[in-house]
Amino acid sequence: MDITLPTGQTLTPRKIVCIGRNYAAHARELGNEVPEAPVVFLKPSTALVGDGGTIVLPPQTQDVHHEVELVAVIGRAGKNIPEAEALGHVAAYAVGLDMTARDLQSELKKKGLPWTLAKGFDTFAPLGPLTPAADVPDPDQLEVTLRVNGEVRQQGATAAMLHSVAALVAYCSTIFTLEPGDLLYTGTPEGVAAVQDGDVLEAQISSLAPLRVTVRREA
């Protein structure tokens, strides 16, 4: 899936960087310790699906959870970006969903294995339309809501993030060179739960363009 940055540049994101356990209440609801350093994992860009698209539940899992997340879209490349300059590298923000095969993830966690299989299926990274960063005065002061079939399932505030957007950009850039079009999914507030065939997910983050997707189980 291609995205178009506010500069007009259209590209395919080369990496999707995701943060786990960035809200204390969500870490606790899954029985996890609250980490000191950000928990980082990657998704393939083939996991992307846009607004109005369909999340496909694959046959390997019976327990796919929604995780609504603020997504920062990198506009300017950088490595070892100082935290004070980090938001200057963000071109846009979007509403995203980090879909997670919780049954597979639980098995992988027990074995101490990476989460890739639980997080990386096609369509497991829905991404809403981009809102220019210039229209988002403070990404750490946004209200996050996810409705499933019209019912509120997740409600939170980015103010509760353990690591701010700027801190996450700075930290991730110590590992990866961040490039234009890279996506940073910043973690989910509490309230994650399973989705079912036919569900309609509507995610909203303050005044950002909302994201609406439907769920279909693979035949």
Ligand code: MN
């Ligand atoms: Mn997540």
